Amino acid sequence: MNDVTTTVGPVAQRARPVYVLRGVTKTFPRRNVQALESVDLTLTEGSFSSVIGASGCGKSTLLKIMAGLVPPTAGSVVLEGAPVVGPRKDIGMMFQQATLFPWRTVVENIVLPIEIRDGRAAARAAHGHARELLEMAGLNGFEQVYPGELSGGMAQRAAICRMLICEPSVLLLDEPFSALDELTRDFMNMELQRICTSRNATAFLVTHSIQEAVILSDRVYVMSPRPGRFVEQVDVDLPRPRTLDMMTTPRFGALVDRIRARLDKGAFL
Amino acid sequence: MSTTDEALARGGDAPTAHASTVWVEEVSWVDRLPRWASMTMIFVAFVGIWELTCRSGLVSPIILPTPARTGQELITVGTNLLTGSYMLAPLAVTLTEVFYGFLLATALGFTLGVIVGETTFGERAVMPYLVALDTMPKVAFAPLFIAWLGFGVESKVALATFIATFPIIVGTAAGLHAADENARMLFKTMGATRWQTLIKMKLPTGLPHFFTGLKIGAVGVMAGAITGEFLGGGKGFGELIRVASTNLDTARVFALIIYLSILGLALFMGVSWAQRRFVFWQKSSTIAEPT
Ligand SMILES: Nc1ncnc2c1ncn2[C@@H]1O[C@H](COP(=O)(O)OP(=O)(O)OP(=O)(O)O)[C@@H](O)[C@H]1O
Ligand SMILES: [Mg+2]
Numbered sequence: 001m002n003d004v005t006t007t008v009g010p011v012a013q014r015a016r017p018v019y020v021l022r023g024v025t026k027t028f029p030r031r032n033v034q035a036l037e038s039v040d041l042t043l044t045e046g047s048f049s050s051v052i053g054a055s056g057c058g059k060s061t062l063l064k065i066m067a068g069l070v071p072p073t074a075g076s077v078v079l080e081g082a083p084v085v086g087p088r089k090d091i092g093m094m095f096q097q098a099t100l101f102p103w104r105t106v107v108e109n110i111v112l113p114i115e116i117r118d119g120r121a122a123a124r125a126a127h128g129h130a131r132e133l134l135e136m137a138g139l140n141g142f143e144q145v146y147p148g149e150l151s152g153g154m155a156q157r158a159a160i161c162r163m164l165i166c167e168p169s170v171l172l173l174d175e176p177f178s179a180l181d182e183l184t185r186d187f188m189n190m191e192l193q194r195i196c197t198s199r200n201a202t203a204f205l206v207t208h209s210i211q212e213a214v215i216l217s218d219r220v221y222v223m224s225p226r227p228g229r230f231v232e233q234v235d236v237d238l239p240r241p242r243t244l245d246m247m248t249t250p251r252f253g254a255l256v257d258r259i260r261a262r263l264d265k266g267a268f269l
Numbered sequence: 270m271s272t273t274d275e276a277l278a279r280g281g282d283a284p285t286a287h288a289s290t291v292w293v294e295e296v297s298w299v300d301r302l303p304r305w306a307s308m309t310m311i312f313v314a315f316v317g318i319w320e321l322t323c324r325s326g327l328v329s330p331i332i333l334p335t336p337a338r339t340g341q342e343l344i345t346v347g348t349n350l351l352t353g354s355y356m357l358a359p360l361a362v363t364l365t366e367v368f369y370g371f372l373l374a375t376a377l378g379f380t381l382g383v384i385v386g387e388t389t390f391g392e393r394a395v396m397p398y399l400v401a402l403d404t405m406p407k408v409a410f411a412p413l414f415i416a417w418l419g420f421g422v423e424s425k426v427a428l429a430t431f432i433a434t435f436p437i438i439v440g441t442a443a444g445l446h447a448a449d450e451n452a453r454m455l456f457k458t459m460g461a462t463r464w465q466t467l468i469k470m471k472l473p474t475g476l477p478h479f480f481t482g483l484k485i486g487a488v489g490v491m492a493g494a495i496t497g498e499f500l501g502g503g504k505g506f507g508e509l510i511r512v513a514s515t516n517l518d519t520a521r522v523f524a525l526i527i528y529l530s531i532l533g534l535a536l537f538m539g540v541s542w543a544q545r546r547f548v549f550w551q552k553s554s555t556i557a558e559p560t
Contacts, residue, residue, distance in 0.1 A: 069457055086460075093458045099451045102550035103473050113459045116469070148550055 015044035018170060018202045019066065024075035026061050035061045037227035038075070043170075046200040048193070050213035051221040051230075052259065058228025059206040063174050066204065067093050079170065089117065092168030092201075094176040098155035100147035100162075107131065107143040110162045117166070126165060133161040137191070153184040157191075164195065171196065171203040178208060186244055189216055193242060210263075214255050215242050222262045232262045334520035342524035350528070356509060363506040363529075366422055366494040367536065370429025374486050378434045379479070382441020386475075387467060396442075403435045408496050415501040424501050429493030433486035440482015444475020477551055480544040487540050491533040 021041040027034045035058040043049055051059050064070040066077055068084040068091070077084040079091070100109045108123075110130040115123035134140055137157040147155055156177060163171065173192075177185045193216060196203050207213050213220045214236055222232040236255055238246055246252050299307070316336050322328060323335045330338070349356040384391040385399065411428050418424040448471050456466045498507025506529060513521035544551075 064454075067458055069454060087458050089460065091458065093455075095451050095454065097451045099449075099455050101452075101470070101473065112469075116456075116459045116461045116465055146550060148552070 015046060017042050018045050018080060019043035019204070020076075020078045021066070022076050022078075024062070024065060024072045024077060026058070026065060026070070027073045034227035036065075036072075037229045039229055041221070041230070043202050043204060045202055046196075047218045048196055048203045048205070048216055049219045049221065050205045050207055050217040051223055052207055052210060052213050052263070053223030053228065054225045054263070055208075057223050057225035059223060060174055062228065063093075063172050063204070063206055067091055067172050089166060090169050091172060092163040092166065092170065093172045094159055094163050094174065096175045096178055098147075098152075098159040100150070100155055100158055102146060102148050105144050105146055106134070106139065106150070106158050109147065109158060110134070110165055112162060113166050130161065130165060133164055134158070136195075137161050153180050153188070156180060156188065160188075160192070160195070164199075167199070169199075169201060171201050173203065173205045175206055175208065177212075185212070190242075190244065192216065197241065210256050210259050211247060214238075214252060214259070215244070215247060220255075220259060222259060232259075234259055234262075331517050331519060334523060338520040339523045339527075342520040343527060346521070346524045346528060359504055359506045359509050360528075362422065362504050363494055363498070364532070366425040366429060366497070366505060367490050367532070369422075369426045370433060370490045370494055371487065371536070373426065373430040374433035374437055374490060375483065377430065378437025378482065378486065379441050381434070382438040382479075382482075383445065383467075385438060386442030386445030387471070392442075399435070399438060407432050407493075408500075411497055411500045414497070420502045422503065425494050425497030425503060425505065428497040429490045432493035433489035436485035436489060437479070437482040440478045440480070440485070441475065443482075444478030445471045446475075447471075447478055448474040476548045477544070480540065480548060483540045483544075484537060487536045488533065491529070491536065495529065 019042065021039055024036060024039040024041075025034075026036040039062060051062065053059055061070065065072045066079075066084065068077075068086045068088055071085075079088060100106070101112070104112065107127055107130050110133065111123040111126045114126045131140070131143060134143060137160060139154060139157055139161070142150065142154065142158075147158070150158065156179070159176075176192075177188045180188065189212060192203075195201070203216075205213070205216060215238075217236050220234045220236060221230045222234070223229065224231045234255060238249075238251060238255075302310070319333075319336050323330070323333060334342075346356060348354075350360060381395070381399065385396050386392070407428075410431060411424075414424040414427040414431075418427055445467075452470055452474065453466070456470050461469070494505070495507045495510075497503075498505040499511060502508065506525065510522055510525045510529075513519075513525060
């Protein structure tokens with residue numbers, strides 16, 4: 001497909017590349033599914049990118065390969081100059097489900113990555129940091145509560161805190177808020193933007209919502225189904241910081257329409 | 270269509286509709302009884318039918334003693350036990366068998382369960398043999414245990430352990446498979462070792478299944494110990510039952526069985542209590558199934 005419009009934005013030109021994917025291909029031998037075909041991707045420092053595409057087109061697979069959870073069939077993934085060959089400490093990852101463990105209090109859940117990396121003593125020492133994160137996520141007072149008592153949105157916010165406790169420089173997000181209602185989701189998205197900006201973190205988000213992709217991203221990648229590959233990349237030139245009001249502007253509408261048109265051509269959404 | 274829907278369908282005149290538009294879910298009086306009342310009801314009905322059967326003269330009192338006779342024996346056996354008379358020693362013997370049987374079954378079941386549930390080798394090579402053993406009628410092994418370990422406590426402990434181990438293996442192994450894909454992936458992204466994943470995620474996640482196995486095992490331990498005593502003699506409670514039934518003292522047999530069930534129930538409740546204590550995050554506290 002040669003209809004990829006590469007409009008290189010101002011962000012991409014200035015900043016340092018952090019994540020570089022070249023020709024990443026994934027074939028599942030079982031039933032011979034080709035999930036990804038030759039994906040090229042460069043994420044620059046501090047940028048926010050989204051990938052959008054029909055269900056089953058390989059977005060989660062791409063993210064798992066980037067996180068070093070699954071090996072690609074072909075191609076290379078390089079993060080900060082070093083090839084990704086397994087889970088990495090500098091990557092923070094978040095899934096659709098919060099996956100908090102019910103036998104640990106919220107604060108114990110949040111320091112879990114530290115406990116696994118550096119042991120119990122280090123985890124205890126990190127409680128202060130965890131409390132700060134909880135406060136940032138609007139969860140102060142819930143440190144000693146068990147996750148069973150949290151609402152879906154609160155659990156997801158706690159999961160963000162857990163992802164951030166190791167201070168990752170790269171965030172890989174697989175539909176992190178898709179289980180939430182729209183109001184909570186908008187709020188969480190603005191929080192996410194604030195967190196990414198304040199830490200200059202590089203973020204890569206998988207989403208099913210065009211609005212969400214546009215309001216958060218510097219660049220939106222549209223993925224085609226079977227085999228998954230990027231068929232279009234759309235640079236979002238809305239000013240930063242983004243606000244929810246921007247969703248009513250004509251520019252926002254135009255970008256959404258453009259992505260929707262591209263998706264309609266490929267598959268349903 | 271419910272009454273409320275009808276009222277809505279009529280639209281404007283809903284407010285004038287009569288009081289029956291308030292929909293009250295009907296619960297039968299039986300379901301509204303408090304627990305103790307329903308349990309008492311069943312008990313009274315049971316004893317009533319029992320009494321009637323006895324009075325009808327259809328069965329000889331040697332086969333079925335009256336409830337009153339059984340009650341009397343319950344008191345006799347109870348005072349015997351409380352005053353530390355000759356029945357206490359057999360009870361202690363049976364308790365010892367049950368205690369060691371349960372302890373061994375738990376240790377063995379847990380260890381084998383982890384091997385089978387955590388390693389591919391265990392699942393592929395060990396599990397088939399365990400399943401094959403499990404499908405055998407385990408009581409048939411009793412003569413073997415007696416031949417190997419003698420007529421003492423050991424052979425009973427062995428049979429009790431043998432019967433109770435399998436459900437604990439299955440519970441542990443199932444528990445280790447209970448963690449979902451997300452939790453596994455999360456641990457992978459955190460760079461957890463296999464050991465950390467087992468200790469910090471798989472085992473706690475599987476705890477409810479493990480306890481289900483323990484509860485089934487608790488029942489099996491009792492059965493194993495008593496069967497062992499029936500078949501292999503010894504000085505336990507089972508021997509008392511055997512003697513009473515040889516003397517055609519059916520009421521005594523009934524009373525002894527009831528005390529044994531209380532023992533079994535106590536063990537089961539002990540496990541339930543431990544489950545509530547250690548799996549505090551599990552909301553349902555009902556009989557067996559993990560949610
Ligand atoms: N472990 C696996 N084995 C075989 N096929 C797989 C495996 N994982 C994913 N696939 C296949 O790869 C394709 C892409 O899956 P993936 O989960 O990446 O989709 P997705 O874009 O994340 O979908 P969704 O939006 O529904 O989450 C699907 O067709 C799926 O059937
Ligand atoms: Mg997915």
